[in-house]
Amino acid sequence: MVVSLSSGYRVQNVPFPAKSIGVCKCVATPQEQETVFKTKVSRNANMGKLQAGYLFPEIARRRNAHLLKYPDAKVISLGIGDTTEPIPEVITSAMAKAFSFLPNVVNHMACPPEKVIVVMELNKPLRAAIASTFYGNFGIEEDDIFISDGAKCDISRLQVVFGSNVTMAVQDPSYPAYVDSSVIMGQTGEFQKDVEKYANIEYMRCTADNGFFPDLAKVARTDIIFFCSPNNPTGAAATREQLTQLVQLAKKNGSIIVYDSAYALYMSDDNPRSIFEIPGAREVAIETSSFSKYAGFTGVRLGWTVVPKQLLFSDGFPVAKDFNRIVCTCFNGASNVAQAGALACLSPEGLEAIYEVIGFYKENTDIIVDTFNSLGFKVYGGKNAPYVWVHFPGQSSWDVFSEILEKTHVVTTPGSGFGPGGEGFIRVSAFGHRENILEACRRFKQLYK
Structure with missing residues (x-):
């Protein structure tokens, strides 16, 4: 007797033996269930x-x-x-020279226990160059500047400084890191699918009708205001009058502005390239920026954040001191090679x-x-x-x-x-x-x- 078997593959003719072999029993092999080990640590909700x-x-x-x-x-x-x-050759050559120093035991410096002081001292020439190049007439001093591995990284470090009990506002639309870092820190409520927004975030609507600058009269009071100009993604740049209104709003409400100026050098209009061009901004604003989009440092990673000593929390404690503590806890400083490249960026050539x-x-x-x-x-x-x-x-x-x-x-x-x-x-x-x-x-x- 010949039985034709088909299992979705090639059909075969299989001859059975003539001799009786009794009853044939098919027994399924029990599958061992894999035991997944779980810790007792709750996920960050x-x-x-x-x-x-x-x-x-x-x-x-x-x-x-x-x-x-x-x-x-x-x-x-x-x-x-x-x-x-x-990256322009005048910059890469400076980085190569800095890299060539690393094998030299005299020039090599590891990160010692007193890294708070040492990192700031290593940064000193670059901080001075940034202060004179970008903030020369705005009252910003070199010790107001913190060197970092990029503006995006500093945005998250600032959120750690602010903690979970603050309220925040963002331009809508805006760079997603502002909102996502706020969610992770626990500053927001749940996501509301019907309006595509998180509860407890003030979305400052920016449309073609308002020139991509929010109607500040309709903006609810928040502790922190994230603002980017020129804006990512709309490309809109705020005028001097508009930024003056923003600073005045922050002063009226006792808020802190986190101003992202990552695209300031792309400005063609005669608009402010820094929030500190606006009188009174040092009392209510922080500015973060980067060499990523200026010098092609997206892979090199070098940025900075300005926290003026005039910026104080409600109890009078300087914001800069807390930011310095967070930086020294969470970050060992930008590499010497990246800093050498940044210094070369700020030379005339x-x-x-x-x-x-x-x-x-x-x-x-x-x-x-x-x-x-x-x-x-x-x-x-x-x-x-x-x-x-x-x-x-x-x-x-x-x-x-x-x-x-x-x-x-x-x-x-x-x-x-x-x-x-x-x-x-x-x-x-x-x-x-x-x-x-x-x-x-x-x-x-x-x-x-």
Whole structure:
């Protein structure tokens, strides 16, 4: 007797033996259940409030999935704001020289127990250079400046200083690190899906109708106000009059402004490049900045934060002293090599090279703006920041992101990732090689012609 067996694979004819073999019993082998060990440590409940993943890793995940689907596609990334042009030679040569000193036992300095004093002393030439270059006429002194590994890192350290019992406000839309760090610290309530907002955060709506500057008369009082100008993602830059209003609001409410000036050197308009250009700001503001977008230091990591000695908590204790304590607890200081590069950035030759690179990215921005304008889109930003903010009215930002990626193999950033006010927009970054910018714009024209 021949029985045909099929198990979804190839069908085989299996002959049974002629001799009787009695009753055949099929016994399933019991599967051993893997025992998962769990500690008795509770998870930080605030982590559970975060929605999905952080914006930019999520974009990278979708980009990688797209590459698996289209392995031969030439994908162009205009999403994450990573610089692409080489760091100028005048800067890299200074870094190489600093690196060459490290094997020399005389020049090498480990981090001793008294690192609080030593780190500040090592930073002294760079702090002095930053103070004179960016804050010379604003009353900011070198000991008001803290050197770090980037503005984003300092944003989280500042949140640790403020603690969980403060209230905070953000521009909407704005850089997602402000909100996410606030959620992690426990400053917020739960995420409200119906309005796409966290409870207990004041979202200061910034739209085309208000020139991307919030109506401060409608802003509820909060302890902390995060503000970025030129803004990421809209590219809007606040005027002197607008920043004066912001400082006055902070003074009236007894609030602290955390001012992110990471794109200040991209400013084309005659707007303030620092919050400390505004009278009274030293009593209510902190400023954080970075060399990432100026000199291509996104991988080198070097930034700074200004905490004026005039800025005091409600009990009169200086904010700078608490920030210094957090920095010395959580951070061992920027590397000597990165600091050498930053010092070179602030030399006359370094500044000239930086402005040349910034000029290159601004030309990229003009190309992107002209492309979307020619296709009939409403386009914002681009003049004072390396980002172009493009409106797709009535459409989901993630849907637009997906359509562009699927049909053009170009990565952008969905506006809703920057807050509910970003829905219906995408952000296009001008950080890219010129040939990639031109090719991406050719594809945009092909898609939307």
